Amino acid sequence: MDLGIADKTALVFGAGGGLGGAIARALAAEGAKIAVADINADAAQATVDAIAGARGKAKAWVWDLADLSVIGDNIAAIEADLGPVDILVNNTGGPPPTPAAGQAPEDWEKHFRSMVVSVIAITDAVLPGMRERKWGRIVTSTSSGVVAPIPNLGISNALRLSLVGWSKTLAREVGRDGITSNIVLPGRIATGRIKFLDEQKAKREGRAVADVSAESTGSIPLGRYGDPAEYGDVVTFLASQRASYLTGSVIRVDGGLIPSI
Numbered sequence: 001m002d003l004g005i006a007d008k009t010a011l012v013f014g015a016g017g018g019l020g021g022a023i024a025r026a027l028a029a030e031g032a033k034i035a036v037a038d039i040n041a042d043a044a045q046a047t048v049d050a051i052a053g054a055r056g057k058a059k060a061w062v063w064d065l066a067d068l069s070v071i072g073d074n075i076a077a078i079e080a081d082l083g084p085v086d087i088l089v090n091n092t093g094g095p096p097p098t099p100a101a102g103q104a105p106e107d108w109e110k111h112f113r114s115m116v117v118s119v120i121a122i123t124d125a126v127l128p129g130m131r132e133r134k135w136g137r138i139v140t141s142t143s144s145g146v147v148a149p150i151p152n153l154g155i156s157n158a159l160r161l162s163l164v165g166w167s168k169t170l171a172r173e174v175g176r177d178g179i180t181s182n183i184v185l186p187g188r189i190a191t192g193r194i195k196f197l198d199e200q201k202a203k204r205e206g207r208a209v210a211d212v213s214a215e216s217t218g219s220i221p222l223g224r225y226g227d228p229a230e231y232g233d234v235v236t237f238l239a240s241q242r243a244s245y246l247t248g249s250v251i252r253v254d255g256g257l258i259p260s261i
Contacts, residue, residue: 001242003030003236003237003239003240003241003242004240004241004242005027005030005031005032005086005087005236005239005240005241006030006031006032007031007032007033007083008031008032008033008086008087009032009033009034009035009078009079009082009083009084009085009086009087010024010027010032010033010034010035010085010086010087010088010089010239011035011037011075011078011085011087011088011089011122011126012024012027012034012035012036012037012089012091013037013038013063013065013089013090013091013092013122014037014038014091014092014093014141015034015036015037015038015044015047015091016036016038016039016040016042016043016044016045016046016047017038017043017091017093017191017192017193018189018190018191018192018193018228019091019141019186019189019191019193019228019231019232020038020047020089020091021043021046021047021050021228022228022229022231022232023089023091023141023231023232023235023236024036024047024051024058024232025047025050025051025054025056025229025232026229026232026233026235026236027087027089027232027235027236027239028051028054028056028057028058029054029056029236030236030240031056032087032239033057033058033082033083034048034051034056034057034058034059034082035058035059035061035078035081035082035085036048036051036058036059036060036061037060037061037062037063037074038060038061038062038063039062039063039064039065039093040062041060041062044060044061044062045060047060048060057082059078059081059082061074061077061078065092065093065114065115065118065119066110066113066114066118068113068117068118068121071118071121071122071125072125075122075125075126079129084126084129084133085126085129085130086130086133086135086136086137087136087137087139087239088122088123088126088136088137088138088139089139089140089141089235089239090119090122090123090138090139090140090141090163091140091141092114092115092118092119092141093114093115093193094115094143094153094156094193095107095111095115095153095155095156095159096155097152097153097197097200098152098153098154098155099152099154100154100155100157100158101154103154103155107155108155108159111155111159112159115159115160115163116159116162116163116166119140119163119166120166123138123170127174127179130174130177130178130179131174131177131179133178134177134178135178135179136174136177136178136179136180137179137180137238137239137240137243138167138170138179138180138181138182139181139182139183139184139235139238139239140163140167140181140182140183140184141183141184141185141186141235142160142161142163142164142183142184142185143156143157143160143185143186144185144186144187144188144252144254144257144258145157145160145161146160146161146163146164146183146185146250147185147250147252147258147260148258148259148260152201152204163183164183164250167181167182167183167248168181168183168248171247171248172248175247175248178244180238180243180244180246180247181247181248182238182246182247182248182249182250182251183249183250183251184231184234184235184238184250184251184253185250185251185252185253185254185258186226186231186253186254187220187226187252187253187254187255187257187258188216188217188220188225188226188254188255188257189225189226189227189228189230189231189253190225190226190227190228191228194225198212198213198216219257220254220255220256220257221255221256221257222255222256223255224255225255226253226254226255230253231253234251234253238251
């Protein structure tokens with residue numbers, strides 16, 4: 001199937017990590033030009049190298065989402081180098097595990113800025129061009145915690161949920177301009193983040209990491225953690241021409257983990 005995104009420019013955040021890297025590689029495999037954005041220069045370059053090795057086109061940008069002052073300059077540099085941004089993949093890092101109660105206001109503000117305000121501001125920066133061209137895809141990766149809150153991820157559950165309301169509202173505002181806006185929820189995908197969370201839970205409970213991981217996979221109907229490539233493929237479809245009638249939706253990529261309908 002031709003997804004119709006060859007030569008489109010995609011800006012992917014967190015693209016040096018497990019999920020973001022898989023998304024960037026999947027989009028590149030369909031012929032998109034990838035702006036690989038990550039706070040870690042080496043991780044971003046590793047993704048660029050992997051894409052180049054598969055004969056794709058990509059360039060790395062070191063980008064700290066907490067710094068809103070760089071948005072304009074970075075977008076301008078990407079568009080001068082790769083072309084106007086047609087596909088925006090909002091994929092941010094997660095906060096540390098914490099309960100919901102007792103967190104300092106400063107911590108809430110810090111993570112709200114990097115996880116929510118940055119996403120909204122960057123989207124606003126690329127929307128005028130998408131509207132002018134009558135085509136655009138905005139895909140925002142959040143967490144299964146926005147549907148079924150995850151214990152000890154209080155900050156993540158709360159802040160990521162705000163992006164669901166924003167994305168749904170945005171979808172109604174930009175649909176007539178040929179732009180779609182969707183949310184994707186990763187369940188337990190085999191990335192460094194999931195490994196870290198398993199290790200933290202094992203430490204809190206005085207258990208072996210292997211036992212925690214086995215218990216976790218046992219709760220997933222498919223009986224395993226997801227492969228990042230499986231997640232990247234879903235995001236790539238949502239970013240494609242073929243998904244032109246899919247907007248305002250929340251798509252679960254969770255192996256059936258989330259228990260609610």
